Amino acid sequence: MKTIEDLGDLRGKRVLVRSDFNVPLDGTTITDDGRVRAALPTLTALLDAGARVVVTAHLGRPKGAPEDKYSLAPVAARLGELLGKPVTLAKDTIGESARETVAALGDGEIALLENIRFDPRETSKVDAERAELAGELASLADAYVSDGFGVVHRKQASVYDIAQVLPAAVGELVLKEVDSLRKATEDPARPYVVVLGGSKVSDKLGVIANLLTKADRLLIGGGMVFTFLAAKGCSVGKSLLEEDQIETVKGYLAQAEERGVEIVLPTDIVVADAFAADSPHDVVAADAIPDERIGLDIGPASAELFRSKLVDAKTVVWNGPAGVFEFEAFSGGTRAVAQAIVDAGANGAFTIVGGGDSAAAVRILGFDEAGFGHISTGGGASLEFLEGKTLPGIAVLEG
Numbered sequence: 001m002k003t004i005e006d007l008g009d010l011r012g013k014r015v016l017v018r019s020d021f022n023v024p025l026d027g028t029t030i031t032d033d034g035r036v037r038a039a040l041p042t043l044t045a046l047l048d049a050g051a052r053v054v055v056t057a058h059l060g061r062p063k064g065a066p067e068d069k070y071s072l073a074p075v076a077a078r079l080g081e082l083l084g085k086p087v088t089l090a091k092d093t094i095g096e097s098a099r100e101t102v103a104a105l106g107d108g109e110i111a112l113l114e115n116i117r118f119d120p121r122e123t124s125k126v127d128a129e130r131a132e133l134a135g136e137l138a139s140l141a142d143a144y145v146s147d148g149f150g151v152v153h154r155k156q157a158s159v160y161d162i163a164q165v166l167p168a169a170v171g172e173l174v175l176k177e178v179d180s181l182r183k184a185t186e187d188p189a190r191p192y193v194v195v196l197g198g199s200k201v202s203d204k205l206g207v208i209a210n211l212l213t214k215a216d217r218l219l220i221g222g223g224m225v226f227t228f229l230a231a232k233g234c235s236v237g238k239s240l241l242e243e244d245q246i247e248t249v250k251g252y253l254a255q256a257e258e259r260g261v262e263i264v265l266p267t268d269i270v271v272a273d274a275f276a277a278d279s280p281h282d283v284v285a286a287d288a289i290p291d292e293r294i295g296l297d298i299g300p301a302s303a304e305l306f307r308s309k310l311v312d313a314k315t316v317v318w319n320g321p322a323g324v325f326e327f328e329a330f331s332g333g334t335r336a337v338a339q340a341i342v343d344a345g346a347n348g349a350f351t352i353v354g355g356g357d358s359a360a361a362v363r364i365l366g367f368d369e370a371g372f373g374h375i376s377t378g379g380g381a382s383l384e385f386l387e388g389k390t391l392p393g394i395a396v397l398e399g
């Protein structure tokens, strides 16, 4: 892969950078700016080289049209604070405002384009539509730098197609991530334990088939639990459930048994009346979730069980919070998993945390980042990397 140095003298050149600024927000307040900080080395290197830096990024999953709640305005403000220089936010992704904003940039100045997913062509499955958007983006720049590691598993216009149009290089964050993730998984020290959770259940269930050929133990927490419990014949009340995945999960359970891979499920669940911070809640057995209640965390016995399965690990990958950690009452499972992973690390395990929310959880819950071997900015991206899959946003840079 070409690096930024390979792009030559960048003074006065317009460089389009794809970053991953998909940060957790509470209204317009960024609750964890880890992904913004992670973008700084590349942006600073380009600004120091005198480039005119144009950043494109997404936030959330808008439906191909502008929506105020997905505006990158909070990110522009935070990025400006961290860089110590103004970051102009274009009012659109690729229209008149974007063109004017870029034209007004001086050497060593930076602008951010509005959420690229406001344009439906960004995520289109039709190659020609993505190529058209990539062509428009390319008209704003002389070179392209891919630095949004969290999104390199997406074949999207600003990640994949654009790299075929402009001279393209890999950014510092992507380089660092690839290096660390490779180190952990090319020949993992065993036991190799993977902890999965979070809410992007169907996105992440697919990786299990592959992990069953690599890991020694899989611990299942978060919203993923309920599809597993349903596959074992338990009712899950109003909890997050991917009904159409139940048969697939039954297949995983059977495969795991054949291969001698341990799948560890929670034995107790914290259930609430509603998805709300102050909802009344109780701990129930995992096979006794009442019909009208919703599971929002693994229970204390499960936290102990998970701990016992992590303590002797030599490689740990954790992706997806064990519960709705954003609400204090349902943060116990995630806190316990994070602590057990820190302790495994202190016992010599190489530990990786992946995912925007998992990495945010580590920081928001007050853990020292130094307690983990590598905190990846990628969730789905790091999982697909660990699976050994080809990531379109990286493959395209390898030419």
Ligand SMILES: Nc1ncnc2c1ncn2[C@@H]1O[C@H](COP(=O)(O)OP(=O)(O)OP(=O)(O)O)[C@@H](O)[C@H]1O
Binding pocket: 150, 197, 198, 199, 200, 201, 221, 222, 223, 224, 240, 295, 296, 297, 319, 320, 321, 322, 323, 324, 325, 326, 354, 355, 356, 357, 358, 359, 377, 378, 379, 380, 381
């Ligand atoms: N039982 C549950 N029910 C509903 N949501 C849950 C549950 N447990 C965890 N979550 C939510 O999962 C979200 C994170 O899931 P997600 O799959 O996006 O993980 P991630 O680490 O951010 O990975 P990525 O970077 O791929 O998005 C958190 O906001 C958390 O509240």
Ligand SMILES: O=C(O)[C@H](O)COP(=O)(O)O
Binding pocket: 020, 022, 060, 061, 150, 151, 154, 355, 356, 378, 379, 380, 381
């Ligand atoms: O949060 C993430 O994992 C990345 O920003 C990618 O987002 P996506 O899953 O909506 O493509």
